[in-house]
Amino acid sequence: MEIKNKPTAPKGKLGILTPGMGAVATTFIAGVEAIRKKISEPIGSLTQMGTIRLGKRNENRVPSIREFIPLAELDDVVFGGWDIFEDNAYDAAIKAGVLSRELLDQVKPFLQKISPMKAVFDQHYVKKLSGSWVKKGKNWKDLAEQLMDDIRLFKEKEGCDRLVMIWCASTEVFMKPSRVHQDLKSFEKGLAERSPDIAPSMVYAYAALSLGIPFANGAPNLTVDIPALNELEGASREAALDALDQIAPRIDVHRALVRRVRGHAGHERRAHVAQRRVGGGAHQRDPPDRGGTEARLGVQPRTQVVRLGVQQAVRPATARRRAARAKHDGRPVGREATCRV
Numbered sequence: 001m002e003i004k005n006k007p008t009a010p011k012g013k014l015g016i017l018t019p020g021m022g023a024v025a026t027t028f029i030a031g032v033e034a035i036r037k038k039i040s041e042p043i044g045s046l047t048q049m050g051t052i053r054l055g056k057r058n059e060n061r062v063p064s065i066r067e068f069i070p071l072a073e074l075d076d077v078v079f080g081g082w083d084i085f086e087d088n089a090y091d092a093a094i095k096a097g098v099l100s101r102e103l104l105d106q107v108k109p110f111l112q113k114i115s116p117m118k119a120v121f122d123q124h125y126v127k128k129l130s131g132s133w134v135k136k137g138k139n140w141k142d143l144a145e146q147l148m149d150d151i152r153l154f155k156e157k158e159g160c161d162r163l164v165m166i167w168c169a170s171t172e173v174f175m176k177p178s179r180v181h182q183d184l185k186s187f188e189k190g191l192a193e194r195s196p197d198i199a200p201s202m203v204y205a206y207a208a209l210s211l212g213i214p215f216a217n218g219a220p221n222l223t224v225d226i227p228a229l230n231e232l233e234g235a236s237r238e239a240a241l242d243a244l245d246q247i248a249p250r251i252d253v254h255r256a257l258v259r260r261v262r263g264h265a266g267h268e269r270r271a272h273v274a275q276r277r278v279g280g281g282a283h284q285r286d287p288p289d290r291g292g293t294e295a296r297l298g299v300q301p302r303t304q305v306v307r308l309g310v311q312q313a314v315r316p317a318t319a320r321r322r323a324a325r326a327k328h329d330g331r332p333v334g335r336e337a338t339c340r341v
């Protein structure tokens, strides 16, 4: 096995920030803490228990992923997030009703310490929700800057070396790409004018990427499928955009790992988004409304066509910037040959 550009081992604390602290986010946070406290086993966790096949099937080389690639240890992970309700992670997890009260009570003190920051929210994009724990701002740009302040404060308070942001908030209404999404300049003008074509999820993604923080999308929103945010990602050496499926993350994580080994941040980053849900039902805070249902139905063809299409087309300017970055790093520009997996 030859790995050029071998990934460096992660150092220090990894902060995981989730816009949305409902069923998905609190199950994730409580699950990690339960594993750390040895109350639960990490069953189903690709990073903790998954393996990766190397070479041909008959070579029988199947190391565990965590041995193969240096990944953050669970002990190094800290959590933060935003929500439109003030409930701490324990109260939100009880309301979500995914994990048993018995389990949640064993991690209660930990969960109770995680309280959401005020959200960037507008009911226009999630019709059936209204909450009071919401930031006020002149326009989207102002709100994005407030998010960036939150992120900097969190990083300092928790002593994090690295951060990632994962969208775990409600699915937003179906939106089509428009002019404002076409490039970063138009997008930033739209932020300043509070364009209705910019949804809160895009404001979070913009804030994260502006600070060089990778943003992963866990909902079938338009968020990361617009050239403007791809351009912003392209301009950052650190940040990466990703769409992921919170319930069947294997494809996504495999792709992310392969990408990491290859040393590429641009290819194979569209993953398929499924709509199977954990929890939900009576406990779900955003029962599908007309907008939500339309969003789900509306997004399906795009999901299949765009996200299952493995190679993503990038704008020429982005391709040029990536090529220059690869050259600077001494990496091959093509997708081959940074490693043979």
Ligand SMILES: NC(=O)c1ccc[n+]([C@@H]2O[C@H](COP(=O)([O-])OP(=O)(O)OC[C@H]3O[C@@H](n4cnc5c(N)ncnc54)[C@H](O)[C@@H]3O)[C@@H](O)[C@H]2O)c1
Pocket: 019, 020, 021, 022, 023, 024, 025, 082, 083, 084, 085, 096, 119, 120, 121, 122, 126, 129, 131, 167, 168, 169, 170, 171, 172, 200, 201, 218, 219, 220, 245, 246, 247, 274, 275, 276, 277, 278, 279, 280, 283, 284, 285, 286
């Ligand atoms: N539950 C699943 O199995 C599953 C699987 C795949 C994808 N998803 C997606 O993950 C997302 C979350 O699902 P869930 O089951 O946790 O829903 P949920 O309703 O339990 O939680 C969503 C949370 O997001 C908050 N929220 C809404 N808009 C926000 C904003 N702009 N900023 C901050 N917080 C905001 C809500 O107040 C709520 O607490 C949804 O988009 C869903 O489609 C869920």
